[in-house]
Amino acid sequence: MLVFATSDKGGTGRSVTSSNVVYRRALSGKDVSYVDFDFGSPTAGAIFQIDSITHGTAAGGLHSYLRGEIPEPRMLDVWSESDREVLRSQPPGAGRMVILPGDAAGGEFSVSPEMVRRCVDLFLRLEAEFDLSLVDLSAGRSYATDMALAATAEPALRGLTTRWLVFHRWTRQHILAAAALVFGERGIIDAGTARGHDSDRLRRAIRFVRTAVVDPNSEELAGLRPAQVAWLRDCNYDLRRLASQLGIGRTAMLGSVPLDPVLQWREQLISDDDVALTEVANSSTVEAFKLLAKRLDDDLAWEGL
Amino acid sequence: MRIQPRQQLLEVWRAVARTCYPGDSWQWGGRDQRNSISDAEQILCLMGPATQITTFKVDLPDETAEDVLDAVAALGDSVEIPQLLIQVLTQYFQAYTDESGAPVFSGGSYFSAGAQEPTPEQLTLNVVDSYSVSIRLALASIGFVRVFRNVVRRDALRRAVEELESLASQRLTAAMLGLLRSFAVNTFDVSSEYGQNLCRMVNQRQLTMRQVVDDLQRELREIKAGLRDLTVGIGQVTDLDNENKLFECGWSWGIIAGAPRIEVGAQQVPQPDGVAEPLPYLYFTVVALDCIQDLFSDRTRILGLLDDEQQTLARALQIRWDLTQSYWSRIARFGRGTWPLESMPWRTTDGFESDYLTLLIASIMINDLASRRASTSDLQRVAELLRELGARARITRRPLPRDPAVSLHQPGFELVLEGSEALGGQRLTWYLADFAPQLLKQTLRVAGLLRDIPTRGRTIALADQIWEGHLLRRRMAGGPAAQLWDQPSQIYEDLKPGGDQPSWYYTERVVSCLVAAADLVAGPPLPSPVLADLAGDLLAEADHLFDQELLSVSAEAGPSMGTALQTVRATLRRAHETRSELPGTAAVLAMDVLRDLRRLASARLDASGTA
Numbered sequence: 001m002l003v004f005a006t007s008d009k010g011g012t013g014r015s016v017t018s019s020n021v022v023y024r025r026a027l028s029g030k031d032v033s034y035v036d037f038d039f040g041s042p043t044a045g046a047i048f049q050i051d052s053i054t055h056g057t058a059a060g061g062l063h064s065y066l067r068g069e070i071p072e073p074r075m076l077d078v079w080s081e082s083d084r085e086v087l088r089s090q091p092p093g094a095g096r097m098v099i100l101p102g103d104a105a106g107g108e109f110s111v112s113p114e115m116v117r118r119c120v121d122l123f124l125r126l127e128a129e130f131d132l133s134l135v136d137l138s139a140g141r142s143y144a145t146d147m148a149l150a151a152t153a154e155p156a157l158r159g160l161t162t163r164w165l166v167f168h169r170w171t172r173q174h175i176l177a178a179a180a181l182v183f184g185e186r187g188i189i190d191a192g193t194a195r196g197h198d199s200d201r202l203r204r205a206i207r208f209v210r211t212a213v214v215d216p217n218s219e220e221l222a223g224l225r226p227a228q229v230a231w232l233r234d235c236n237y238d239l240r241r242l243a244s245q246l247g248i249g250r251t252a253m254l255g256s257v258p259l260d261p262v263l264q265w266r267e268q269l270i271s272d273d274d275v276a277l278t279e280v281a282n283s284s285t286v287e288a289f290k291l292l293a294k295r296l297d298d299d300l301a302w303e304g305l
Numbered sequence: 306m307r308i309q310p311r312q313q314l315l316e317v318w319r320a321v322a323r324t325c326y327p328g329d330s331w332q333w334g335g336r337d338q339r340n341s342i343s344d345a346e347q348i349l350c351l352m353g354p355a356t357q358i359t360t361f362k363v364d365l366p367d368e369t370a371e372d373v374l375d376a377v378a379a380l381g382d383s384v385e386i387p388q389l390l391i392q393v394l395t396q397y398f399q400a401y402t403d404e405s406g407a408p409v410f411s412g413g414s415y416f417s418a419g420a421q422e423p424t425p426e427q428l429t430l431n432v433v434d435s436y437s438v439s440i441r442l443a444l445a446s447i448g449f450v451r452v453f454r455n456v457v458r459r460d461a462l463r464r465a466v467e468e469l470e471s472l473a474s475q476r477l478t479a480a481m482l483g484l485l486r487s488f489a490v491n492t493f494d495v496s497s498e499y500g501q502n503l504c505r506m507v508n509q510r511q512l513t514m515r516q517v518v519d520d521l522q523r524e525l526r527e528i529k530a531g532l533r534d535l536t537v538g539i540g541q542v543t544d545l546d547n548e549n550k551l552f553e554c555g556w557s558w559g560i561i562a563g564a565p566r567i568e569v570g571a572q573q574v575p576q577p578d579g580v581a582e583p584l585p586y587l588y589f590t591v592v593a594l595d596c597i598q599d600l601f602s603d604r605t606r607i608l609g610l611l612d613d614e615q616q617t618l619a620r621a622l623q624i625r626w627d628l629t630q631s632y633w634s635r636i637a638r639f640g641r642g643t644w645p646l647e648s649m650p651w652r653t654t655d656g657f658e659s660d661y662l663t664l665l666i667a668s669i670m671i672n673d674l675a676s677r678r679a680s681t682s683d684l685q686r687v688a689e690l691l692r693e694l695g696a697r698a699r700i701t702r703r704p705l706p707r708d709p710a711v712s713l714h715q716p717g718f719e720l721v722l723e724g725s726e727a728l729g730g731q732r733l734t735w736y737l738a739d740f741a742p743q744l745l746k747q748t749l750r751v752a753g754l755l756r757d758i759p760t761r762g763r764t765i766a767l768a769d770q771i772w773e774g775h776l777l778r779r780r781m782a783g784g785p786a787a788q789l790w791d792q793p794s795q796i797y798e799d800l801k802p803g804g805d806q807p808s809w810y811y812t813e814r815v816v817s818c819l820v821a822a823a824d825l826v827a828g829p830p831l832p833s834p835v836l837a838d839l840a841g842d843l844l845a846e847a848d849h850l851f852d853q854e855l856l857s858v859s860a861e862a863g864p865s866m867g868t869a870l871q872t873v874r875a876t877l878r879r880a881h882e883t884r885s886e887l888p889g890t891a892a893v894l895a896m897d898v899l900r901d902l903r904r905l906a907s908a909r910l911d912a913s914g915t916a
Binding site for chain 1: 371456457
């Protein structure tokens, strides 16, 4: 299965959330790959804590491959390359976890038919090798998104299950932006239809993920004054109405990730140790990742209304 | 109010979800086994609040409230719940349709026949209770579907939604036809037993029989005229003009024997023959009046729930509704001085006496009062009457040893269904065990209508007493149906405990009480004239002192003074805005302003050394 991750704006936690989802899938025994299509700022190395590719790989990255400079992009096995202790060894029962980094000196580029062809080849190869490949696109409307749409519209990829995750924060501006990114002018549906997708099918393959969500009823907010909580609840209700009117309400949502200090201050994978041993991360965050990972291939969750 | 409708309803929903959907299939039945009424009552425990209280809506998955989803998590998430409801509703409508596709309104396991079992034919007899509950369920389903279908995109689901709507609409039409054909006008001689009973009941001032009959004829003249014009679904009513005849009108227990079929437009709806005697039953009259009211409620009109044909039928029903309501309300308040209704217990024309009957007539009268903007004194009298009923039925008072009033709660007041023996078998009976929820519902409605604060307070206290002292204690404490009803043996030691299955009959009635309570709480508080005067005077002083303060200091007085005055100004404005609706709040705000201004003034006096 191919999953594309995009977001309305930068700073939504798209990369860190999708990395964590990939990590959870790997722990559950699936072979997974994380494909860094964020050509402007490849950061996946930092999240998986592979120091050699913190800002993208020096050579052999996805840019070079798509430009046709190299026959194969570089693939790194996280379990052996990561500099983080807990990721150093593959836990028993876990699947492969591979990362395809971008080039350090990458940058955006326009899409040529040649590139689309190479992209299709790449996706076919990933599909053959992994249960789940998560392609991390950059924020907003980008060439990467356009290329992904073009490639998935090709007859060779029609038969694959492809799904789209749109990450957005739970604020008014982000809700508006996320809706515009998908349904607006030159949005994903528009662009996809132009590339030959069936707009209804594409729409059904898109789900939203809310990030850094502050739940007004959560215990973490026990320190707030009652008036603040009352206000927050009303605001939350308004946001829910807004999201629902724009078509990105609960029905179109795959999951939501609560605000977590670890994600906020150090974008990294949250291991079970972070929750159980050192207790720096909240268990609700891990639960949210697990749920997202599970729902990714749960057809019922994608069936919709 | 100590009843907390939202919290209580969520508790009920949690229990309903747990009981009805333990695995992955819906469990029908309950203490009284399946029948067309009990099953509808079971779903109405969910559909009632979901369609009548905004924050319990589940028809827009994006907007379902979180705590509601938590409560019914056993049924699925916000997307699964409406789909499950559609499935269950469709199951219901299909289960009560016969081979020819005609809706079935049988009383089934709710019938009893004394020592004997009712015959199989008797079990299939249609009953007004089923028409009524079907109308409520069909309206709830159609309303639900109308909203939900806007968010449905999948073809299969869309078809399911359409099928449900058409099934519900068919059942609605059939139920309305049934109701029209169950309406009865009973005329009788003044000198007959019926006539004598009626006259004795309404004659509270020891007038002569002749006078009472004359007064009755005069009082009921318009209603007679109205009844004479009824044509649809009712046989010829004779003798209405005879001055020596009296009459009563309302609903019998089922379709009247010999009731003519009703011409309906294009649709062919089978209309079975009836067997019921043309005698109005107070209980079925109340049940019919309640559901007819739903047919012309705001919700029904705004959502456009009725098609053209149904609107025609609804108008015919509305005429009967008006006449019946007005008939019983006039009878109940007949004459000057004591109302006949206040002379408890009520006795029907066929000689039955019970406090339950008094409660039924009171509920018709409350309906009538609500539509007529009744006077405070009328409402106060009704409130007093309900209080006394609570005591007499041993709800707010403890029972004596072997107290006959306890039988009102279990097995309930027994109705004999005249004419039900026509198909063979014993004459059927029908038990009415819903005295307490009925009393609570009427108490809440009267509280909502009352415009004077002390009486309303007392009436709400009565509602609390019925709820906490009676209904909550009857809730099953444990077992598979914990938190659902009904276990009266927990209050009345003389009674034997019932089974551990839930009684949907009772639970649904409690749920509808909670909906009524939510309705009451959602309304604004009664503004007190005393507080309004107080707020006015306080505000006058506060306004004046504030103006003085502005005159003496200010614009140049620096930021902290500026902020203080700005706060005072904003508070004053808010006080003026809330004054007419919430005078108490306005008074408190005015006091805050006065206190702040006083602090400034004291400081100034201190500075000038005059303090």
